[in-house]
Amino acid sequence: MKNRHKNKLIITIVALLVAVSLFSFINRNDKLFSLAKNLDIFASLVRELDSYYVDEIDPEHLVTVGINAMLEELDPYTEYIPEENSDDFRMMTTGEYGGVGALIGNRTGVNMILMPYRGFPAQAGGLRIGDELLKVDTVNVTDKSTADISRLLKGPANTEVFVQVKRGEDTISVDLTRRKIVISNVPYYGKIDEETGYIKLSDFTTNAAADVRKALVDLKSQGINRLVLDVRDNPGGILKEAVEVVNLFIPKGKEVVSTIGKLESVNATYKTTKSPLDKDIPLVILINERSASAAEIVAGALQDYDRAVLVGRKTFGKGLVQTTIPLSYNSQVKVTTAKYYIPSGRCIQAIDYSKKDENGDSKSVPDSLRNEFKTKNGRIVKDGAGIEPDKKIESKTYAPITFSLVARSLIFDYGNEFFRKNETIGSPSEFKITDEMYQEFVAWLEDKEYDYTTYVEKALEDLVKYAEKEKYFEEIQPTIKDLKKKVSHNKEQDLITYKDEIKSALKEELISRYYYQEGVVEASLNDDEDIEKALEVLIDQNEFKRVLAFLKK
Incomplete structure (x- = not known):
């Protein structure tokens, strides 16, 4: 016991x-x-x-849904990458994959080829923009998602894939041999005029800096003495590539960006390590609201050093750094580990994901909390809302009729029909939509549905709703009826009023059929407000220097 x-x-x-x-x-x-x-x-x-x-x-599906819901509480850039999506992730970060080299998508409920890349199997095998996808190997893909079709088309280099498409009334079958696809970060470069070079930088995957260097060397050999670097719509990518692009224009040993996070291991300062290719050439960088991440580092760093004049619109505002961490069973997580800070000391992150409102939504950094910093020459720049241009260009808006014609894929469909009937057109820089061609397009539209509501009609609809709600409708009904009659849109008249912008959309669509992505970029050089402003700034060197040196006129 x-x-x-x-x-x-x-x-x-x-x-x-x-x-x-x-x-x-x-x-x-x-x-x-x-x-x-x-x-x-x-x-x-x-x-x-x-x-x-x-x-x-399905436990695997249920757990994946749970993981994704959890990550949604953090920020849009922290994401789970299961093993089956690792190839897609590798392609996004490196620009490389094994496949046929074509952008696919869904237009008006139909899976189709949107853009075959020049020189790759899809284009070499005769596939065209607008070809409707029917089969990949033995799989019927008419009702598949574009992500599923993309996975079917991809595979190891030098393997065969059977593709069946519908083109108009014809069904076409091709056997393609997959290749290692490496998409260039510079889809186009050339001369705007005899002295001005232009480089379109569309991404920051592997070799982005090398692609820009190669383009600039070639342009300099052609005698250019000023440059426009276009990072509009560039979503960013590899940080190291951004640093090396900046290094093309500023001396060795200069800080480009630093990363600061919770862990000491993610804190780093990135400096230029090479002699610049050209530290003196007058430089304009084109930016817009879809320029993000690495594109903002390039634009912001060169602005901070007063090395370039920025033209366009305020950038997206992504100042967060992601690190990919391997998980078990070949899955990965891309997690936000730090914020980046450009040479002036500013972080351009526009949304604070650590703070949510009562609806659980994150908010933009208010102007009252934005801090001021200075560029090398003393110009005031601010944090917390992307990179702001030195020369602002207002965003272009389109008339409701143009929007309707594009959204309903009518301009796209006409492009397919035009391409089937016409073997060639003029070069991208010379091709124009003549009045005769435009009338042919208008005639083609006659039996097509593309109704829309104009801005004034929408405003009148809202007025009627408010009037009915506040019991004023009976009093103003005769006036409303008269106004509706006066502003009721006339499609035939709108096709005349907005002819120029419809022609522009039509021109881009037709050029894409013959000259692909490169041709569309080249054609836009002659009709681009941002480029016109860039040329004004570059040609007027006093203005160029005034902007960068913060001198008074």
């Missing part, structure tokens, strides 16, 4: 010591304990659902 009490006492003491130890552990590591506890709850929940739920469940 005595031994039993003794043993009981020992057990009690040990239990108390363990409890005290555990309590101390929890106090010191309450976050780790909470994490372990909730992971155990989550695993238990999935097991019990699998056992007891009335219908069969």
Whole structure:
């Protein structure tokens, strides 16, 4: 009995010591304990659902949904990459994949080729923009998602893939040999005039800086002495490539960007490491609201050093750095680990994802909390809202009729029909939509549906709603009826009024059929407000220097 009490006492003491130890552990590591506890709850929940739920469940799908919902609470850039999506992720970050070299998409419910890349299997095999996808190998893809079709088309280089498409009334079958596809970061470069070079930088995948260097060397050999670098619509990419692009224009040893996060291991300062290719050439960088991440680093760093004049519109405002971390079973997570800061000291992140409103939505940084910084020459720049241009160009808006013709794919469909009937057109820089061609397009539209609501008609609809709500409608009904009659849009008249912008959209669509992505960019050089402003700034060197040196006129 005595031994039993003794043993009981020992057990009690040990239990108390363990409890005290555990309590101390929890106090010191309450976050780790909470994490372990909730992971155990989550695993238990999935097991019990699998056992007891009335219908069969797919645990893998359920867990993936749970992971994605959890990550949505953080920011849009932290994402889970399961093993089956690793090839797509690799393609986005490196620009390389094994496939046929074609952009596919869905227009008006139909899966089709949107752009075959010049020189790759799809284009070499005769596939065209607008070809409707019917089969890939033995799989009927008419009802598949574009992501599923993309996976079917991709595969190891030098393997065969059968593709069947519908073109008009014809069904066409081709056997393609997949290749290693490397998409250039510079889809086009050339001369705007005898002295001005132009480089379109569309991405920051592997070799972005090398692609820009090669283009600039070639342009300099053609005698240019000023340059427009276009990073509009560039979503960013590899940080190292952004640093090297900046290094083409500023000296060795200059800070381009620093990253600061919670862990010491992610803190780093990136400096230029080479002699510049040209540190003096007058430079304008084109930016817009879809220029993000690495594109903002390039634009912002060159602005901070007063090395380039920025023309266009305020950039997207992504100042967050992502690191890819391997997980078990070949999955990965791309997680935000730091914020980046450009040479003036500013972070251009526009949305604070750590703070949510009552609806759970993140908010933009208010103007009152934006801080001022200075460029090398003393110009005032601010953080917290992307990179602001030195010369602002208002965003272009389109008439409702133009928007309707594009949204309903009527201009796209006409492009397909035109291409089937015409073997060639003039070069991208010379091709124009003549009045005769435009009338042919208008005639083609006669039996097509493209109704729309004008801005004034929409305003009148809103007025009627408010009038009915506030009991004024009866009083103003005759006036409303008269106004509706006067502003009721006439499609035939709108086709005349907005002829120029419809012609512009039509021209781009037709050129894409014959000259692909490169041709569309080249053709736009003659009709681009941002480029016109860039040329004005570059040609007027006094203005160029005034902007950069912060001198008064």
